[in-house]
Amino acid sequence: MILIDGKKAAAELRAELKEEVAELKSKHNKVPGLTVILIGDLTPSQIYVRNKEKSANEVGLKSEVIKYPDSVEEKTVLEKIQELNNDETVSGILVQLPLPKHIDKQKVIEAIDPSKDVDGFHPMNVGNLSSGYESSIPCTPLGCYLLIKKIEPNLSGKKAVVVGRSNLNGKPMTQLLLKENCTVTITHSKTKDLKAECLEADIIVAAVGIPELVRGDWVKKDSIVIDVGINKTDNGIVGDVHFDEVSKNAKALTPVPGGVGPMTIACLLKNTIDCFKRSQI
Numbered sequence: 318m319i320l321i322d323g324k325k326a327a328a329e330l331r332a333e334l335k336e337e338v339a340e341l342k343s344k345h346n347k348v349p350g351l352t353v354i355l356i357g358d359l360t361p362s363q364i365y366v367r368n369k370e371k372s373a374n375e376v377g378l379k380s381e382v383i384k385y386p387d388s389v390e391e392k393t394v395l396e397k398i399q400e401l402n403n404d405e406t407v408s409g410i411l412v413q414l415p416l417p418k419h420i421d422k423q424k425v426i427e428a429i430d431p432s433k434d435v436d437g438f439h440p441m442n443v444g445n446l447s448s449g450y451e452s453s454i455p456c457t458p459l460g461c462y463l464l465i466k467k468i469e470p471n472l473s474g475k476k477a478v479v480v481g482r483s484n485l486n487g488k489p490m491t492q493l494l495l496k497e498n499c500t501v502t503i504t505h506s507k508t509k510d511l512k513a514e515c516l517e518a519d520i521i522v523a524a525v526g527i528p529e530l531v532r533g534d535w536v537k538k539d540s541i542v543i544d545v546g547i548n549k550t551d552n553g554i555v556g557d558v559h560f561d562e563v564s565k566n567a568k569a570l571t572p573v574p575g576g577v578g579p580m581t582i583a584c585l586l587k588n589t590i591d592c593f594k595r596s597q598i
Contacts, residue, residue, distance in 0.1 A: 319569040321464050321543075327579035330463070331376050334586050338377040341593065349408040349593035350379035351435065351586070352401055354394065356420070357387040362413050365582075369411075372582050378589060379406065391420045395428050402430040408596060409435035409589035432595060435588040437489065446492050451595075453588050458490040460580025461522055461543045468541050468569045469520075472497040478514050479503045480531065480557065481524035486545055490522050511535075523557035533562025542567045545577050 342348050351373050355366050366382055373380035383397065394412070401407045410433045412425050426434075431441040437453040445452035454462075465472065477499040481487040487503060494501045504514050506525060515521055515535040523531050524545035536542060546557030556573030564570055571577055 318564050318567055319468060320564075321468065321569050321571045321576060323460070323464065323571060323576040323579045326464055326467060327460075327583040330580070330583040330587065331372065334583070334590060335376040337590055341590070342377070345597055347406070348377055348379050349589050350381070350406050351409045351411065351589045352381045352383065352407050354383045354385070354397065354410070354412045356385045356389055356394065356413070357417055359415070362415075366413055369582055369585060372586060373589070376586055378586060381407075387417050389417075389420075391424070394420060394425060398425070398428045402428075402433060407433065408593035409433055409585075411435050411585070433592055435585055435592060437588065438484070443484070443489075446489060449496060453592065454493065454584075455485060455489045456581045456584040456588060457486050457524075457545060457577060458493055459584040459587070460577055461486075461490060461545065462493045463584070464543060464571065464577070464580060465520060465541055472499050472520070475499045475519040476517055477501045477520040477522070478518035479522045479524070480511070480515070481505060481522075481526070481545070483524065486522075486524035490524070494520070494522075521558075525557055527557055528555050529557070529559040531558040531563060533559060533566055536563050536566045538566055539568040540566070542570045543577065544571050544573050547573060547578070 338348055353366050353369060370380050370382055401410050410429050416422050426438045429439055431439045434442055434453050437455040442452040446454060477494045479487050479490050482503055482505045491501050491503050502514055504511055512535045516537055518540055520541045522543045526546060528548040528550050542558055542563055544556035544558040548555050
């Protein structure tokens with residue numbers, strides 16, 4: 318079985334992006350800029366934003382983090398987003414989720430200029446992706462897609478099963494696989510006989526948030542299995558896939574941690590650079 322090394326793939330992508338940023342700097346005499354808005358002091362969010370900042374600096378992007386306390390008014394955040402929308406040195410804007418309860422997530426997402434929406438959550442980008450037009454693609458599904466393509470460059474005609482229907486992962490993942498001419502079944506926790514659906518699949522992307530849901534006897538020989546899940550259990554962090562069991566059948570499998578996670582941040586940098594390039598046309 319091939320262990321899909323997300324850390325290695327992310328390092329390779331960052332090296333390519335670093336070269337691209339250097340070329341853009343020499344061509345345009347400026348570099349893409351990423352601004353992250355962080356509200357509150359949730360530890361996972363702080364760690365994630367710190368990693369984003371470090372990776373952005375590594376590839377040569379201009380990076381800024383704007384921090385607000387939990388008590389910040391929604392109006393203040395929306396005004397800051399408007400200011401960043403109008404700032405030509407900012408190529409990408411990201412508001413770290415989750416947000417405090419008094420701030421409307423959808424309002425914040427829709428306030429970001431779609432051309433600077435590096436998370437790919439704005440309804441315009443969601444619509445463009447589903448219509449097959451150019452768009453910012455959510456970072457985690459994009460990372461999954463790039464990992465799958467490393468194992469199997471030609472996905473045409475493959476049967477893919479996506480477990481999970483979230484706006485964050487399941488739905489955009491489905492669109493990316495459809496674009497590659499896969500036959501895609503989107504499933505979820507309410508699907509009848511999920512095991513039977515998975516057994517049909519050449520590719521399984523598990524993003525449903527149920528620890529070790531996908532078992533060894535759910536997976537046919539030579540399938541590619543991408544595990545997006547990160548679940549805290551008494552035995553530590555596990556994915557949505559039972560790693561030990563599935564590794565006996567799958568052709569290729571991502572570990573948790575060290576699989577999809579590192580690619581998510583690398584794809585955020587890629588999206589920032591792509592937003593910059595589109596703004597220079």
